[in-house]
Structure formats: C-alpha cells, structure tokens
Amino acid sequence: MAASLPHYSSQSGVSYSSRHVRHREAPASVYQGFCSKTYRKLVSDQSPSGFPLNAVFMQQGLATAATEKVTPLKQMKDGMLPLSPPQEGLDDLGSMKEERESTVSITVVGASGDLAKKKIFPALFALFYEDCLPKHFTVYGYARSKMTDAELRNMVAKTLTCRIDKRENCSDKMEQFLKRCFYHSGQYDSEENFAALDKKLKEHEASRLSNRLFYLSTPPSIFIDAVRCASQSASSANGWTRVIVEKPFGRDLGSSAALTRALKQYLEEEQIFRIDHYLGKELVENLSVLRFSNLVFEPLWSRQYIRNVQFLFSEDFGTEGRGGYFDNYGIIRDIMQNHLLQILALFAMETPVSLDAEDIRNEKVKVLRSMRHLQLEDVVIGQYKSHTKGGISYPSYLDDKTVPKNSLTPTFAAAALFIDNARWDGVPFLMKAGKALHTRRAEIRVQFRHVPGNLYKRSFGTDLDRATNELVIRVQPDEAIYLKINNKIPGLGMRLDRSNLNLHYAARYSKEIPDAYERLLLDAIEGERRLFIRSDELDAAWELFTPLLKEIEEKKIAPELYPYGSRGPVGAHYLAAKYNVRWGDLNAEHQHES
C-alpha cells in the first residue's frame, strides 16, 4: 500500500503533522484531505510501515467512514446530510463528494476592525493558499461602515502576505481569493440588514447545501444583537450554522454566565465556538504531543518530579490604541484568566480517554475545578510608568488618552496558583503577564526537583536550584522546546556545565509556522471543537478569578509601578521567593540562554 504512494512516505521528508505540505509533492485535491479534521487528528496513527493509516484509508476512499465516529443523527444535528455507506475505490469518496456539493459562507462581523484586518482575512487567505478551504466558499465582510466589494478587497489586499517559500503564484492566488470576498454594510441589531445578507449569501450558495460560519469580531457589547439577528435572519436553512465568539467572554462569572445564557437563546452550545487564540498556537498544540507521545516526559509529570511550573507572557509594547478596551479588563482578564489558564489546564490535565474534543475538555475542566481559589496575597499587580532610555521617552499607561487619568488597572500581574489534586498537590503554578516589559515572549517553564543524593553536588556550589533540569516550551517568538541538562565539560578535569537539548523550530523545519487563527478557523469550519472553550470551562475559569478581581477592585489596590521596558515590579520576585521559586526567564537572561 505504502509503495503506491511514494510522495507521502515518511522518507520523503514530508511532515505528517504539518498542515502545510509542499505543493510540489501533491495535487491540490489531496491537500483538502490533508487539511481535513479526520486527517489532522489521526495522522499520528502510523501503520507498521511508518505510513499514516489515515492516508491509506483516504486512498481507499474510506477516510471519513473508517475514522470518524459520526453517526447519521449527529450529522443531521450538525446540518450535514447522512453519509452513504463506505464503498471501495477512489471514485466512491462518499463524504468527499458531499463536501464538494456543499458550500461554506464565512461572514466576518466587524470586518472593518483591527482584528479582521490583522488576523482573520490573512488567516482565511492562508487557508485558501494551502487549499484548505472547501471548493465552494465565500467570504463576506459585515459592518456598519459603508464599503463596496472593491473597497473591502482593497482593504483586505493590503494585509495579505504570502508564505516565504511559495511566492511564485502568490498574486494569482490573492486575486482568486479576493474574487471570493464581498461586503455587506448593515447594523448589528437589524434583522432586516441580516436578511439582506442572507439573500446575498443564497445567491452565492446557488442551491448547494449551505454551511455558514459567522465570526464575531466586534466589541462584546455587540455579540448578542449580532447573534440574534444572524440566527434569526441569516442562519443556514439546510446546513450548519456556527458562530465564533471572540474574547472577552464577560468580565466576571456573572457577566460571562449572562452572555452564555443570552447566546443560548439563539444557539446550541455546539454552534458556539469561543475562541482563545493561544490554543491555536503551534507549541501549545504540541504540548499534549510532547507529553503523551514521549515516554520520557509523562512519568515525570507530577509533584514527584516537578518543583514548579511557570507560564510567562510579556509584551514589549503598551496598550497603544487599545487602552479604551483594556482599561475595562486589565491584564488578569486579558491574558491570565484565558490564555495562560487554558495552557495550564492542558499542561496539568490527566490523560484524556481520546483526542476527541469532549474527552480533552472534560479533563481540562477537572483541572480548573480542582484549583484553589486565588488569594490576594498570592498576587502582585503592576502598572507601567513612563521611562526614558537612549534619549527616547516611553509613555506611561496613564499617558494613553483612552485611559482614565486615575486608572488603577493592572498592566502586569504575577500569581501563584495551586491545583489541589493528587498529581499536583503543593506544586506552585506561577503565572506572570505584562505589557510594556523589556521583551515580547510567551513560554512555559517546568523546573524539576533536585537529584536526590546528587553525586556531583559539590560541583554546583551552594546553588543547587541552578543545577536542576528545566524544560522550556517557548511558544513565541522563535518557537523552541529545550531541556536544560548538566554535562561534563570535555577535558581531563571534571568541570560541569549547563547545556540545552534544543528543538529549535526554525532550524529543524523549513516550513513557516501557521498563525493560530488559521488553525482555529479551519477547525471551526470542520466542526472540530477541541481548541475552543466549552461553557463549563469558562465558568470554572471565572470562578477561579472572580473573587480575586472583585477584591482588587473593591479594595482599590494600587498597582506597583514599573518603568516601561523594564522586567516588571520587584514584588513578583518576592512572590516567587515565598514559594522558593526563581523566575526562569530571568535566570535565562543571566545565562544567555538560547
């Protein structure tokens, strides 16, 4: 079997885990298979010859039927037609034939905005470029701004980029993509305006089975109106209708629950895709692979061997332009309660029964529910102040014109969290997130315990912590996974050194890493919910943070000021020290770690 498919053998150098395989090596029709949910979930199921089983099934025309646990009932619920029974032979790709006869309309609500321009349209183009979008698709921009189709295309064209390694036919591809982009101007609370959109969508759908995806890329105050109007006037009549909801999902437990209740007046939970774009990042996606497919890590993944875990996020710029939004939320809601907590849940969960969305989300929610309520004394908050360096003066948070003059909103926070379960009892999970710091970085650092009865302890001096192993998963930039180990410096003496076993993505893979929004948009189109937040996860996340946020606000706790471009408030060091922890990122700089 493998011999008949030489291009896809593991010897060809094609990475099966990558959605972006080289054009040279496969015809476009096959890419659609590679981008499919079934393929992407099961590529790691290798046949004894090292060949992905699913690729064999695909060649037999059995891909969906053989691997996806979809019942006709579920498909009907999702608005798909029941599958015909699998038949042999390349011409009988039952499910694929149906895909060809259906169409997907993607409506970006709030299309004139920052996120749409910066992320959503470029991600859709990248998917189109990679032949990951269905054959029949249309992209609609919807917003109040007046724009013609041509103006939308101009706006979108400015933001599109081509992958470095595939520039050849990029402008053709852009042109083809832009021809599929249209614009409809309307109010967010007007069923009539959405009905007019519906009419236009129908024209493009040309009586095919129509599937519709709405991406709510507006401020949250618009979400409910837009969902009401879209669901009542522009839902698909014969296919699925799904809605991607951007953050923030409320600002505390009560408002988040109210938002969920309101959305559920118009949508089933299965139709709601709450996006947390950090879950779509390559290295976050790789976290479970690292842990569950390598024997060397999972046995160490507990309080027995792990001393502490750190989730770090820093940006080297301030709120610049987003102060209006940010001031109502602050860094804890903006980064910790969602991005860092989601990564923590993935990191700490028990082995799920399978890779199915519900199995993974069940495990994540258990972690969140096992977490101890955060105490004010386990949190440090900060706010950046102006700073002049090299003759350049950097503004304070309060200099942002969209921020109230006396705002106490934290732009930095550090916190110590605990998971009160058997695996993690007593292990500090530290988070640190800040804007206007000295660098832009997101990483997970796992610091292992000391080696008991270490024969070489005299070589490390008094600082045994520095000699412990540390696993670093650098989410961005310059993605890498490295393990710090101790080794002997070559020579006749016995001097020890610290080195990194380093998987540096740029050196290992020539492929550009897809943007998180690409992965998440594709998942939403395919109905894959694994990387989206379920409502009970959201509740558990808010339950954890809401009392703390209330206390900070009610007591009007003043944030510790830190200079723009610095390493943040000193309080963060005391917090870590309270739990015998040293922030790994600061050690790293000290040691010129790669």
Ligand SMILES: NC(=O)C1=CN([C@@H]2O[C@H](COP(=O)(O)OP(=O)(O)OC[C@H]3O[C@@H](n4cnc5c(N)ncnc54)[C@H](OP(=O)(O)O)[C@@H]3O)[C@@H](O)[C@H]2O)C=CC1
């Ligand atoms: N920008 C980013 O980097 C990120 C954004 N997000 C989230 O994504 C969503 C969209 O973000 P972003 O694009 O920055 O938002 P914008 O503020 O740019 O708003 C998007 C569009 O919504 C419409 N709009 C804005 N304010 C109002 C209002 N008060 N009443 C009615 N309509 C309004 C405008 O379109 P028009 O006037 O034409 O109708 C605007 O172009 C938000 O929920 C945000 O929190 C999440 C992560 C990152």
Ligand SMILES: O=C1O[C@H](COP(=O)(O)O)[C@@H](O)[C@H](O)[C@H]1O
């Ligand atoms: O959700 C958000 O994320 C961005 C950071 O995202 P990244 O992918 O660029 O790391 C952050 O700037 C923003 O404040 C926040 O709302």
